[in-house]
Every structure is written in C-alpha cells, then in structure tokens.
Amino acid sequence: MAINRINLAGGTSQSFWKSPKWRFTDIVVLVIVAIISYPIYYQKPFERQFYINDLTISHPYAETQRVGNKMLFVYSLIVPLVVILVVVALLADPKHRWYLLYISVLGLLLSVSLNNLFTDFIKNWIGRLRPDFLARCQPKKGLPLDTLLNASEVCTTHHKERLMDGFRTTPSGHSSESFAGLGYLYLWLCGQLLTESPQSGIWRKVVALHPLLGALVIALSRTQDYRHHFIDVILGSALGYTVASFTYKRFFPPIKSELPFKPLFDDSDVSLEGYRLPVEGAEIDVLAA
Numbered sequence: 001m002a003i004n005r006i007n008l009a010g011g012t013s014q015s016f017w018k019s020p021k022w023r024f025t026d027i028v029v030l031v032i033v034a035i036i037s038y039p040i041y042y043q044k045p046f047e048r049q050f051y052i053n054d055l056t057i058s059h060p061y062a063e064t065q066r067v068g069n070k071m072l073f074v075y076s077l078i079v080p081l082v083v084i085l086v087v088v089a090l091l092a093d094p095k096h097r098w099y100l101l102y103i104s105v106l107g108l109l110l111s112v113s114l115n116n117l118f119t120d121f122i123k124n125w126i127g128r129l130r131p132d133f134l135a136r137c138q139p140k141k142g143l144p145l146d147t148l149l150n151a152s153e154v155c156t157t158h159h160k161e162r163l164m165d166g167f168r169t170t171p172s173g174h175s176s177e178s179f180a181g182l183g184y185l186y187l188w189l190c191g192q193l194l195t196e197s198p199q200s201g202i203w204r205k206v207v208a209l210h211p212l213l214g215a216l217v218i219a220l221s222r223t224q225d226y227r228h229h230f231i232d233v234i235l236g237s238a239l240g241y242t243v244a245s246f247t248y249k250r251f252f253p254p255i256k257s258e259l260p261f262k263p264l265f266d267d268s269d270v271s272l273e274g275y276r277l278p279v280e281g282a283e284i285d286v287l288a289a
Contacts, residue, residue, distance in 0.1 A: 046127030076181030179240030
C-alpha cells in the first residue's frame with residue numbers, strides 16, 4: 001500500500017490525526033519546541049573576550065526597562081490573541097468561526113515559539129556583549145587597557161545570572177519576539193480585512209499596520225535602555241518578521257489572494273456578508289469600504 005505523502009499514513013481515512021486540515025503534526029512541533037526551549041534559554045552563553053576601555057559596552061545598566069519581559073509577553077502574545085478573538089467574533093461566519101480561530105491561534109503560537117527558540121539558540125552561540133556589559137561585570141580596578149580580558153578573571157559582580165545575560169545581545173530577543181507576534185498579527189489582519197483589495201479603503205491598511213508600529217517601538221526601546229546595539233535590533237526584527245511570515249504562509253494564502261481570510265485547508269463553503277465565492281470563473285464580490 002502506498003504511503004500518503006501528506007499525512008504519512010496508508011489508506012484514505014481522514015481522521016483528526018491524519019487530516020492536514022487539523023495540523024496535528026504542528027501541534028506536536030509546538031509541544032516539542034516548548035519543551036526544548038527551556039534548557040536552550042538557560043544554556044551558558046559563549047563568553048567572548050573584551051577590552052576594558054571599549055566604549056560600546058560602557059553604558060549604564062537600566063534597573064527599569066521601558067518594556068520589561070512581562071509586558072513583552074503581553075504585547076507579543078496576549079494582545080494578538082485578544083485581537084484575533086475580537087475580529088473572529090465580529091467578522092467570521094458562524095459555520096467557519098471556530099476553525100478560523102483554531103488555525104489563527106495555532107499559527108500565532110508557533111510563530112512566537114519557533115522565533116524564541118531560534119533567537120535564544122543564536123544568542124548563546126554568538127556571545128556578543130551588551131552595551132551595558134561593564135556595568136554588569138564591575139571589573140577590578142587597575143586593569144590594563146587595550147588588552148583582551150576574560151570575564152571570569154576580572155569581573156567582581158555577585159549577580160552571575162545578570163553577568164551571563166550580558167553575553168546575549170545578538171540578536172535582540174525583544175525585537176524578534178515582538179515582530180514574531182505582532183508581525184504575524186499584521187499579516188493576519190491584512191488577510192481578514194482584505195487590505196490589498198482595490199475596493200477596500202486605506203483605513204484598513206492603517207489599522208493593520210498598528211501591530212508593526214508597536215513592534216518597532218518595542219525594538220527601538222532596547223537601544224534606549226542600552227540593552228542592545230542597533231545591529232542587534234535590526235537582526236532581531238528581521239528574524240522575528242521572517243518567522244512570522246513563514247508561519248503565516250503555512251496556514252493562510254497570500255494577503256493579495258482572492259480569499260486571504262480563509263485558512264488553506266478549510267474545505268467548507270465560506271459565506272460572509274458582502275462576499276461570495278467565485279463561481280465558474282466569475283470575479284469575487286467584495287464589499288466596498
């Protein structure tokens with residue numbers, strides 16, 4: 001018996017476990033990523049050498065951040081979840097609503113989880129120093145200038161966890177996570193609001209762009225707190241949006257398609273007010289803004 005290359009199983013049965021529609025393997029991936037992310041996050045980073053007179057790592061340590069870790073979680077995950085719930089409740093056809101919600105939330109969770117895994121792994125391997133590294137290190141007095149030093153030999157701080165985090169600047173985790181969550185929300189809103197339709201008002205695109213603006217503000221705040229160099233923010237933002245774009249495209253058609261709001265494997269007939277499916281090559285009717 002031939003193996004179905006889509007569900008990797010024999011036969012034609014389309015149970016929950018086999019049907020591509022329910023993305024069971026993606027749920028498995030999400031669980032695996034959640035399990036392995038913890039040890040990767042706490043893996044000891046590479047301790048790169050440094051100069052005691054390096055001005056790029058001589059900024060003060062900010063005790064209070066503009067966007068802390070708790071608020072980052074709220075902005076990158078809770079806010080997109082709430083927006084998705086509200087938009088689905090207001091716009092989706094009741095017959096299609098729960099599946100749209102399921103796929104939308106699964107895509108968001110995968111985007112943020114995969115991004116965080118990649119970001120933490122890269123951070124620990126690069127081991128570049130944060131702009132506030134010397135404030136974390138509290139080096140001994142009288143050390144030679146223009147000489148490469150090791151943190152284990154010259155740092156006097158008792159905050160070892162804070163010191164180790166000083167080697168995790170590239171890429172910026174706040175930047176990548178915010179763009180992974182809010183970047184996904186931007187693409188999702190573009191699809192649900194039909195922002196690329198010629199008959200849609202520009203206000204829809206403006207509304208959809210708000211998550212990207214929020215992600216940008218979060219990313220730039222990391223340079224204001226001297227937690228990251230500008231290149232860290234650029235790389236983190238690019239990484240986060242790339243993961244968001246990749247994940248979104250696995251669940252939804254391009255935002256310029258005729259039915260961008262319909263999940264790829266949704267085989268049900270969609271009947272939303274102001275829309276109808278193309279019939280025999282006819283153009284889709286779109287409710288003008």
